[in-house]
Amino acid sequence: MPLSPDPARHRHGAGRAPDPGRAGPGTFPSLLLASAAVLFALVTWQVVAGGPLVGADEAASRALLHPDRFSELLSGLGDAQVAVPVLLAAAVCAGVRRRAAGEARWWLPPLGAAAAMALVPVLVVPLKEWTGRPGTPAVPPAVGYYPSGHTATAVVAYGAATLLLHPLLASAVARRLLVACCAVLVLGVSYGLVRRGYHWPLDVVASWCLGILLLGPGWPGLSRSSRRRCAGTPGSRSGPS
Secondary structure, eight states: OOOOOOHHHHHHHTTOOOOTTSOOTTHHHHHHHHHHHHHHHHHHHHHHHTOHHHHHHHHHHHHHOOOOHHHHHHHHTTSHHHHHHHHHHHHHHHHHHHHHTTOTTTTHHHHHHHHHHHHHHHHHHHHHHHHOOBOOTTSOSOBOOSSOHHHHHHHHHHHHHHHHHGGGOOOHHHHHHHHHHHHHHHHHHHHHHHHHTSSOHHHHHHHHHHHHHHHGGGHHHHHHHHHHHHTTOOOSOOOOO
16 A cells, blocks of 8 residues: 655655665565564474474473473463453554544454454464374373464464554653563563473474464554654554463
């Protein structure tokens, strides 16, 4: 969708040729999505084929495994009962703020976030059945641990909530704190799952990649709002499995 003219750009940079050596706003998310797709394919292949990464993964699990109450609590932050209500609250807040600002399609970002969340079990469950990966020694004998459903839930729920709320925050400090909170929550869930022994590290890494791929379509809206704000134009959009 073409963007409306930016007054600040016309005031300060009219007629200036684009710098061919400078990455465009879509370069970083495109590289991130491509890297996530390649890494996910590589890790999945190694898990299915029993490649050398699996041996390193099991060694890392043995070094990190130490079940305790704290790791149990951290892993619980990836429960759907915890993460999904956070996303729903962010979606309602974003929808109300966007509608009050007069956006024509104020409902689109919250709907996109809900769709990404709904795709998590649609993708994770068949992958678990197909790979049939056994669990760590800390859990009862079973298969279906790859990828980590709790990690994917955390990445998509907390990540989508961040994408929804980020453009609505006027303060740069508040936006950084929001992103930092998202990272802490996702990393906390990931650490808890591996530390408690609910998942191998590669199960978690694969779900990071999967979550990034599901959140990818939401990045353009965030970057557009951020660019408008920076230019001085007010933005209108402001046991675990």
